[in-house]
Amino acid sequence: MTQDGGSVKAFTETPFDYLIIGGGTAGLVVAARLSERQDLNIGVLEAGYAIPDDTPAVSVPGRWGEGIGTEYDWQFETTPQKQLDGRKLPWPRGKALGGSAALNFMIWNRPSSDDLDAWERLGCKGWGWNDMLHYYKKSEKFIEPDNKAKLEHTIHYDREAHGTEGPLTVSFNKQHSVPHQYWHETLENLGVATNKTHMSGSNVGAWTSMVAVNPKTATREYSATSYYRPVKDRKNLTVLTGATVQNVVLEQSNGGDWMAKGVRFEHGGSNYVAHASREVILSAGSVKSPQILELSGIGNPSILDKANIETKVVNKNVGENLQDHLLTATIYEIDPSVPTLDDLRTDPKLDAAADEEYKTHLSGPRTLLSCSIAYIPLSTLVPEAGIPALTSHLSKSTDSVSKAIATRLEPSANGGHVEYIFDVGNWNPFTPVKPDKKYATLLQILQYPFSRGSIHAKSADPNEAPVIDPQYYENEGQIDREIQLHAAGFGQKILETEPLKSFVKGRVWPPPGVSKAEWNDWIVGNTTTDWHPVATCAMGGKEGKEGGVVDERLRVYGVKGLRVVDASVMPLQISAHLQATVYAIGEKGADLILEDARE
Template identity: 30%
Template sequence: METTFDYVIVGAGSAGCALAGRLADSGDDTIALVEAGHHDHHVLVRTPAALAALLPRAGARNYGYETVPQPGLNGRRGYQPRGRGLGGSSSINAMIYTRGRAADYDAWAAAGCDGWSWDDVLPYFRRAECNERLAGSDDDPLHGGNGPLHVSDLRTPNPFAERFIEAAQQAGFPRNDDFNGEEQEGVGWYQVTQHAGERWNAARAYLHGGNKRDRACNGGRAHLRVLTDTQALRIVFEGRHAAGVQLVREGHRQLLRARRDVIVCAGTFGSPQLLMVSGVGPAAHLREHGIAVVHDLPGVGANLQDHLDIVLHKRVAVPELFGVSFGGLARLVPEMLRYRRERTGMMSSNFAEAGGFLRSRPDLPEPDLQLHFVVGMADDHMRRLNFGHGYSCHVCVLRPRSRGEVRLASHDIRRAPLIDPQYLSDARDLDDMVAGVRIVRSIFAQPQLAGFGGRELYSAGLRADGSDDAAVREMIREHADTIYHPVGTCRMGMDAMAVVDPQLRVRGVEGLRVVDASVMPTLVGGNINAPAIMIGERAHDLIRYAPRVMLRVLESMEA
């Protein structure tokens, strides 16, 4: 196997696929894309509703991490599913396409991340997006119609999700038909990263286009080598220059050398872990694990942020909802056959079909809560099954103040890192979650939902008048967990705790970048898959064109 490439990219998740595909399309540089997991040519990846099989437990396509015990959650360990294989978490997520608000990105720029304001990043969102509502047009100022990432409305939306939207309107919240439009606030249907009823993950978008015969997964690009089932062990430095990546493939250790850059796209947990086992990170922590320090960079692994989420469930006897029952099982077989024939029906559902962005208080300038309405009782990441049918609604705080960290459990990257989100370490996050619970219960109480009766699973004893905040707080501590949006552990910026600069270059070393959600300085107000892909798109231009621009500047100065 060839062992020297222009670029060695570690991690074929959302950002890694976008970056690798764009680099391969824009030049003749040789690229190695290294991925620890399998290819994504699998029915469980293609079928949207199959996320119910992939999400709940660790396996070949899900790292299934756990956090360290969380004092804010009564000492419980949180669950942190992360995608393993081509597409990364875009292969196991709920496919929701949201971007956050313009103010989120403007705040990045104001904090020192030049080139990352909303006006700077919007072109990359549009370049990535192929929104079916535009029918191939690029005339919309906020959406793209010709990008590789298909974005669509659900083919067979569940009518019960429409009842949730109407109930929220009855509770006084406005309807919104495009959360990525001029205004984010309101309730409505989510658009999803699907095409013709199938999941359209980042690998389909940027590597192989869904062609199952493309076993190389490189879209026929001879200069792009996609190495699945290949574990990166560490970055190899020559002095302070990242010269390559040591890896294990088919039981043998190899060194892939990079002529230009080693680019780490291993995700919010994997990227800081790889930097630290390679000698870049907090020096004292590295020495604890016997790792020689290449560069003392204290921000590596710090600044972990996540959307902590609480779910309210209600059991109702409505067979159109997902559920565990004899009737539900009997319905499953014809629905599977329908999906095989038409790519429609229940199997095309992403479960979290509708939702909203709301303000916990009317005096706030922007929504601070997000709802995900699920057409089933999704209890404990679908790891706990409750007999019968029902619905549920998630609520999370969009801009939490709590900050955690990722640390090493071992010098061996094959051992899971120590993940400590420090949920609810800032008391204001708990206050906002209490407000969110009250809002969800007020929606449940509206005629469009209340008319079906039923009983809430864990919140049935709460008072309708809001006079029992202590009980709500205890329910949150006992049942809240992630909604799968960890970011920030290789933070972008220019201060001493920043890990990468605005060009995504690791500070203090050469030939090394990080390109994924770990570089986000702060969480955006929404789901993070689309922003991660945007980061991969923008990184391409920074890598491909920024050196040329700098050369032209220098030449003009000399002239």
């Protein structure tokens, strides 16, 4: 059950076996799975609140993006980025039951097998593709499209690769915007084949994406609706919302070992402590999880000293190794007769009509999502002769993560280095738009970043946002900027190839005829986050504590009874949108916890 402020005292007096910090994507997966054991008592602390079902900005697919900047968003921002003209970037993160999956664009895909096998090569035993596929399938309830939809929308999939009995319903959209019909043929004319098994170990090529949408209700699926709601009345599961975690309660044994015993939190202006007899599980995401570890005295002494926090467990990797996907959006003019979501934002009558169609028929513009996807390997974007120019920026780092990232520049590497998404509407806030024009957007998203930054507590105050410094395009990140330049060239080819060539009138942002130097300046001025931060509490693999924050069973080095289960444990970025992988991490994390509970 979900408790309100009047039940805080009861929450603190409950003898929990496990306390979960964060009721987001992974946290609610873990809560649901652990509470299947009736002999275990599970508590969840969530800073945000449950989102009412009648919140269109979250539940209605075609209103994607409207939840960003609301009360359901932490509304973080980065430090000024040196290589982005000193710009600070907004970093939306979900602050609600269900976490960031309540705000995302609902794309449901998986990385290529080698992305996860790379984790295992780093020493993260049990985290390769063959092990993780079970957990991807375990989370899914895949609803197959009918034959008519398959034909009309170029839908392909490998039925055996999907789960059909999991909590979270996933599907293919029933309707698509106008240019989707041209996507596959255009890419094929460029030599990029349609990938008919894009969820089965290689996502390279063009495909129609799945989405986290229930086709029966045409509503967003996320962990609050799929994992939590069906089990919320379990007597051994209690969720407390509106609870801001201050730190993990650590106690030291006579032998000097640190142990997690509970959680300090604030609720309604008062401070409380809740206790856990077995474990505390940190599932607060790639931004908050490292901050909470540091607030608890776990981290780099130099960072903690500056924040006026006592160091209890030294680990210089906490908050480091931050990797994010980098996005730019080029804009093209299209025929003014083509319907776009921009129409609904400017015409109240069209907006009302779309709402009525959705309410009455569960169809129309309010159901549309961007599903025209292509993942392109580096070998297609950069001629082999151009690779030495990229590798010249590589440092002489000898740590295993740096070496693993460097292998992604090898000519034989065949992962999807850059993702392209095309749809109608203007997605770039910097575009100089004209009121009588209509636009379409080509998103270009770099998947394997060399840019690596950090997230750290600024002070001992848990209400103060952490310092987020992705260091986009800095140091080895120069490679990212150069790949983005090459990728922009390939993106231009996409829109110069039929049949999409006939659909667009021409590029308007950046303006036609820009030089290479001007393209570079445009990339610097337009790059933003794709909201996929990982690795700030990464698995250490073979290097153990020297290389990470948690071991392969997600246990925090140097502390008994404390784990991290969320996207922050990923040691390397993947070529995919994160949500399906985060659900799989939650499923595997729950299994690891339950396995250890039986010992």
